[in-house]
Amino acid sequence: MNTLHSIAQLRAALARARQENKRISLVPTMGNLHDGHIALVEKARQRTDYVVVSIFVNPLQFGANEDLDSYPRTLAEDQRRLLDAGADLVFAPNVSEMYPEGMNGHTLISVPVVSEGLCGASRPGHFDGVSTVVSKLLNIVQPDLAIFGEKDFQQLAVIRKMSQDLCLPVQIMGEPIVRADDGLALSSRNGYLNEEQRRSAPYLYQTLLHIEQQLGSGRRDFAAVIDEARVALVEAGFRPDYLDLRDAETLQPATGETQDIVILAAVYLGTTRLIDNLRLNLA
Numbered sequence: 001m002n003t004l005h006s007i008a009q010l011r012a013a014l015a016r017a018r019q020e021n022k023r024i025s026l027v028p029t030m031g032n033l034h035d036g037h038i039a040l041v042e043k044a045r046q047r048t049d050y051v052v053v054s055i056f057v058n059p060l061q062f063g064a065n066e067d068l069d070s071y072p073r074t075l076a077e078d079q080r081r082l083l084d085a086g087a088d089l090v091f092a093p094n095v096s097e098m099y100p101e102g103m104n105g106h107t108l109i110s111v112p113v114v115s116e117g118l119c120g121a122s123r124p125g126h127f128d129g130v131s132t133v134v135s136k137l138l139n140i141v142q143p144d145l146a147i148f149g150e151k152d153f154q155q156l157a158v159i160r161k162m163s164q165d166l167c168l169p170v171q172i173m174g175e176p177i178v179r180a181d182d183g184l185a186l187s188s189r190n191g192y193l194n195e196e197q198r199r200s201a202p203y204l205y206q207t208l209l210h211i212e213q214q215l216g217s218g219r220r221d222f223a224a225v226i227d228e229a230r231v232a233l234v235e236a237g238f239r240p241d242y243l244d245l246r247d248a249e250t251l252q253p254a255t256g257e258t259q260d261i262v263i264l265a266a267v268y269l270g271t272t273r274l275i276d277n278l279r280l281n282l283a
């Protein structure tokens, strides 16, 4: 397994794989890999012959007051995990390789509607940064398949729409959330939590399960169900950013008619922002 830092080297390596008629997949990440990332790599290995994992902490998707500088960068450990997981190639460019003329004035990909609201409202410009870097990575690697986690539910919806609207010749696949034994969705940012916060954190998923149970038992007063859950989160020490019921396909607010629902949440625990979601069918 090679780690390459330049686009030119990567393209040369991929040309060789293509000559051998290999089907290529891409798993885009920001590194600090955990079992959630490894599940994506394993799916990529099952589906394709040649797995590329990108590791790039993309400054374009971070807001001015966010954790770009403190985001964990653990390339050596990530390489060990990817070797064990059977990845073929790691692409770990630095910022100047991806943005040689800087980020000011760089072309932006902006996906309307689906990137507005939720994380898009709390993190202005975030999804333009994600869409832009993902489209660059897809153009650089030109994979047959690209795999993303459903933990970043809105991100996956944004990437699917971008890919469809721009006729990108790639299959976009989403993979289920991998959780710790206590239910907390794995995330690099869990590493920011102190011991006490880490003990409280699974309550977020328990809250989603409770909402699912309420809806499953027939409640349709969505606003009240959400308000009760929000109060419970606050009482448990969380600061909710959003907690919402959406149509899982369109991400528009769920109505009494919506069957395919996703409960979407972003909360702060101390200064750490956690996201999670749960999809359910009310048919």
Ligand SMILES: Nc1ncnc2c1ncn2[C@@H]1O[C@H](COP(=O)(O)OP(=O)(O)OP(=O)(O)O)[C@@H](O)[C@H]1O
Residues within 6 Å of the ligand: 028, 029, 030, 031, 036, 037, 039, 040, 147, 148, 149, 150, 151, 152, 175, 176, 177, 178, 179, 185, 186, 187, 188, 189, 190
């Ligand atoms: N627990 C998880 N289960 C499945 N996929 C995941 C999980 N966590 C992250 N992913 C996916 O891995 C890919 C890379 O995500 P990223 O490197 O940002 O990891 P992360 O742990 O979500 O980090 P962050 O804390 O920044 O959200 C994304 O497609 C993301 O949805």
Ligand SMILES: CC(C)(CO)[C@@H](O)C(=O)[O-]
Residues within 6 Å of the ligand: 028, 029, 030, 056, 058, 061, 130, 133, 134, 152, 155
């Ligand atoms: C898709 C991604 C790698 C783009 O930087 C990032 O948003 C992430 O890790 O989910």
Ligand code: BAL
Residues within 6 Å of the ligand: 030, 061, 062, 152, 155
């Ligand atoms: N996991 C999505 C990347 C981000 O939060 O910036």
